[in-house]
Amino acid sequence: MTSTAETATAEGAPGTEGSGIRYLTGAFAPVDTEVTALDLAVEGEIPTAIDGLLVRNGPNPIGADPASYHWFLGEGMLHGIEISGGRALSYRNRWVRTDRTAPLLGEPTIPGQPDDTAIGQITGSVANTNIVAHAGRLLALVEVNLPTEVDCSLATRGRYDFGGRLRTAMTAHPHTDPATGEMCFFGYDVLGPPFLRYHIADASGEIVHSADIEIPAPSMMHDFAITATRSIFLDLPVVFDLALLGTRPFPATWKPECGARVGVMPRHGTSDDVVWCDIEPCYVFHVLNAFDVPDSDEVVVDVCRYETMFDDDPHGIGGNSARLERWTISTANRRVNMEIVADLPVEFPRPDERLVGRKHSVGYFAVPRFDREFADPDAISLARIDLTSGGVQVHDFGPGAVASEGVFVPASEDAAEGEGFVLTIVGDVAGKHPSELVVLDATSFAAPPLARVRLPQRVPLGFHGNFVPAGTLRG
Numbered sequence: 001m002t003s004t005a006e007t008a009t010a011e012g013a014p015g016t017e018g019s020g021i022r023y024l025t026g027a028f029a030p031v032d033t034e035v036t037a038l039d040l041a042v043e044g045e046i047p048t049a050i051d052g053l054l055v056r057n058g059p060n061p062i063g064a065d066p067a068s069y070h071w072f073l074g075e076g077m078l079h080g081i082e083i084s085g086g087r088a089l090s091y092r093n094r095w096v097r098t099d100r101t102a103p104l105l106g107e108p109t110i111p112g113q114p115d116d117t118a119i120g121q122i123t124g125s126v127a128n129t130n131i132v133a134h135a136g137r138l139l140a141l142v143e144v145n146l147p148t149e150v151d152c153s154l155a156t157r158g159r160y161d162f163g164g165r166l167r168t169a170m171t172a173h174p175h176t177d178p179a180t181g182e183m184c185f186f187g188y189d190v191l192g193p194p195f196l197r198y199h200i201a202d203a204s205g206e207i208v209h210s211a212d213i214e215i216p217a218p219s220m221m222h223d224f225a226i227t228a229t230r231s232i233f234l235d236l237p238v239v240f241d242l243a244l245l246g247t248r249p250f251p252a253t254w255k256p257e258c259g260a261r262v263g264v265m266p267r268h269g270t271s272d273d274v275v276w277c278d279i280e281p282c283y284v285f286h287v288l289n290a291f292d293v294p295d296s297d298e299v300v301v302d303v304c305r306y307e308t309m310f311d312d313d314p315h316g317i318g319g320n321s322a323r324l325e326r327w328t329i330s331t332a333n334r335r336v337n338m339e340i341v342a343d344l345p346v347e348f349p350r351p352d353e354r355l356v357g358r359k360h361s362v363g364y365f366a367v368p369r370f371d372r373e374f375a376d377p378d379a380i381s382l383a384r385i386d387l388t389s390g391g392v393q394v395h396d397f398g399p400g401a402v403a404s405e406g407v408f409v410p411a412s413e414d415a416a417e418g419e420g421f422v423l424t425i426v427g428d429v430a431g432k433h434p435s436e437l438v439v440l441d442a443t444s445f446a447a448p449p450l451a452r453v454r455l456p457q458r459v460p461l462g463f464h465g466n467f468v469p470a471g472t473l474r475g
Helices: none
Strands: 003-009 033-038 042-044 052-059 076-084 087-095 130-134 137-141 148-150 156-159 183-188 196-201 207-213 230-235 238-240 252-254 260-266 275-279 283-292 298-306 323-330 335-342 347-350 362-369 379-386 392-395 401-403 407-410 420-428 436-441 451-454 465-469
Touching (some): 052 137, 130 465, 230 298, 275 323, 298 347, 335 379, 379 420
Parallel strands (some): 379 401
Antiparallel strands (some): 003 033, 033 087, 042 451, 137 148, 148 156, 196 207, 283 298, 298 323, 401 420, 436 451
16 A cells, blocks of 8 residues: 655745746646655566666756746756565655755755855756765766765755865766776866866775866866776867856857867876867767777767757757767877767667676667657657667657656666666656656567556656665665
């Protein structure tokens, strides 16, 4: 039997009906109550190999002003589903209690946190973009601030600065080497120079390498890539312009005159080691994966490539859509060969994380179907794309269904690539019904789901999440 308890409620959290801003209505509309529900109803069977916590992050604004709201700036909310023994043990959702969010909930800020006044910030932290586990800690991330640590119940512990070693912002997209346990990440600073700093935390969570990377302008570098030996930076022409503050919700703009380039650096390198390769102006939010080409100077990186960004929508990303491309970068001649892998709109790419930085053959993607704009979908399906053949398998969740990013969970530690399950939270485009956690068989991707877990409320369309295996966290 499912039991449900409510915790905090934010007055004015939804408060946006009729606003006309797509990011505050329908599938994007915020929820106003924190809920804990136990022993969730399941249709079908959850494989017992899935043992841990699926946790997702995304904006859930409190009292947002539609005129000045941007999708990237809403207060972060975590949604967690605990799975074990073929059962969905619990669901809970919690706002991340940053110094910006806690007062909006009528709560005091958390005492004793590391200071963040030295970090160049556009706004106070909303911790709304990703949630990652490393060295026993669970970190809620947004790319212009320090991480915010939460516990396994999603309660906020406070800002985390790696024992005082991190004095800059941290990307929302760190990448962890599955062989060494090293977590590689960067942070950009719109108030630099330097505008970009790079870090490596070892498997124990200690920062063991840092380097300032010289770039000419404060570009919005959302993601990057690692191989087994190198790191790859994307210096693309979405640039922060603080003169835009007060005139548009998000102070970054498309500036193709700044040029575009890709930088390849040895993993433990410095700015002097980066080999920069010019490319045609474009933008990339997300990288699927990258790998070294054996016996060669080349690296391969798979990206979701946009032609432009932030040039027609003050509240989000606009009508642009991305295509999956494979970029082969030759550091010897400083050239990048770009090849379309699959000619369909894709986003939120996910690999089998056991192959991060190594050659991969499969990726999982969100595939929107839309008549008007990318951010106003009729539905969102998931796709499994074969990176070798370009073959595409689509799982369609039905008319008006919108799926979140798919997260791959292997069937076992030594299972072959792609042998496992894909987890996604599915809602409806109108935002009228509770969401479901859907479990797909990754080896039979278009087949009916293995299981559907009924959640006690709607989960707004958010950004990113991860599966945290049982026993990973420190309590």
